[in-house]
Amino acid sequence: MAHPGGTVTTQGDGAPSPEEVATLLRAGASAPSSHNSQPWRLRWHEGSIEVHGDPDRLLSAADPDGRELRLACGAALTNVRLAVRAQGRRAHVALMPDPDDPWFLGRVRPGAALPPSGWEIELAAAVARRHTDRHAFDHRPLSASLRDQLARAAWRERCRLVVVDDPAQRRALRELTAEAHRQQRADPAFVAEWERWIGHAARTEDGLPAADARREPRGDAAWRPRDFGAAVEDAERGSRRDGAATDEPTIAVLVSYDDTGLAHVRAGEAMQHVLLTATARGVGTSFVAPPLEVAPVRARVRALLGGVLWPQVILRLGWGRAVHPTPRRHDPGA
Numbered sequence: 001m002a003h004p005g006g007t008v009t010t011q012g013d014g015a016p017s018p019e020e021v022a023t024l025l026r027a028g029a030s031a032p033s034s035h036n037s038q039p040w041r042l043r044w045h046e047g048s049i050e051v052h053g054d055p056d057r058l059l060s061a062a063d064p065d066g067r068e069l070r071l072a073c074g075a076a077l078t079n080v081r082l083a084v085r086a087q088g089r090r091a092h093v094a095l096m097p098d099p100d101d102p103w104f105l106g107r108v109r110p111g112a113a114l115p116p117s118g119w120e121i122e123l124a125a126a127v128a129r130r131h132t133d134r135h136a137f138d139h140r141p142l143s144a145s146l147r148d149q150l151a152r153a154a155w156r157e158r159c160r161l162v163v164v165d166d167p168a169q170r171r172a173l174r175e176l177t178a179e180a181h182r183q184q185r186a187d188p189a190f191v192a193e194w195e196r197w198i199g200h201a202a203r204t205e206d207g208l209p210a211a212d213a214r215r216e217p218r219g220d221a222a223w224r225p226r227d228f229g230a231a232v233e234d235a236e237r238g239s240r241r242d243g244a245a246t247d248e249p250t251i252a253v254l255v256s257y258d259d260t261g262l263a264h265v266r267a268g269e270a271m272q273h274v275l276l277t278a279t280a281r282g283v284g285t286s287f288v289a290p291p292l293e294v295a296p297v298r299a300r301v302r303a304l305l306g307g308v309l310w311p312q313v314i315l316r317l318g319w320g321r322a323v324h325p326t327p328r329r330h331d332p333g334a
């Protein structure tokens, strides 16, 4: 599934056809996930798309509590919901519907016909175009109205997006990023897990295939300590010749009001709503994951932001460029 996502149609009447169900599953499977671990099982069952977290795909060193797994599954739920809307049906969402099954993270049931709004169609179309953009971003800031749109995307999913503008706060967050990265590189379990997913010869449908991977972290990029695209490096060598290429991203932290499993799924929905809004507006996005993966560092990030809300995702945003897609499993239900 090299080009995940699906075409946008607006039929709506009756139950989804097998082709429409396949489109919904493809949309779910194109969600982002840490190490491209795709930690979900997606299936069509009793008239709903179900999203189950897959414990076999849990990153036990980077994500021992499964927080990032739930973020990824929340993102898959947003994609499915938008794809249902783009097919012209109501989307009925239930999060964590079975109190006895903590891995059953959500389902989306297509309902009665309801035409999508223009904006829902744009967001659904962005599902297949969204890719993590690890290029250096230049100085051009995001406009106030764009920042407002991104903030509203988070707010509509009951989260908040905090843009880190204050120079002292930015510096502190960069230092915490470096600190977390240092700790992870010194942890043999983390490094072994990384090497199983990134650039491993056996990986073709998940992780980062060897042809695209760059195992050693880049030394020159404070906000991208463990980004791993060889193709990106080549492109940047080119752009440096043109005089661009210091990385001056907008940094935004998605925060939630709670830190429960359910809050993580919601934060994943919000993350994806923000990412798709950015994509629809031509803004590139990538993740600054390390500081939220090392628990004591995450506590310091939380304190830095006032100590009340819970940081779930740190995003790097800037004016994007075309990005190479990553692979997906052929069968996201397996």
Ligand SMILES: Cc1cc2nc3c(=O)[nH]c(=O)nc-3n(C[C@H](O)[C@H](O)[C@H](O)COP(=O)(O)O)c2cc1C
Pocket (backbone or CB within 6 Å): 030, 031, 032, 033, 034, 035, 036, 037, 068, 071, 072, 130, 131, 132, 134, 207, 226, 227, 228, 287, 288, 289, 290, 325, 326
């Ligand atoms: C919670 C989370 C953390 C991530 N952390 C990193 C990271 O540290 N470095 C990186 O290069 N990509 C990171 N990613 C991006 C994934 O590698 C990417 O989503 C995956 O490879 C699929 O590619 P795509 O986003 O282009 O579809 C992260 C994604 C998520 C959802």
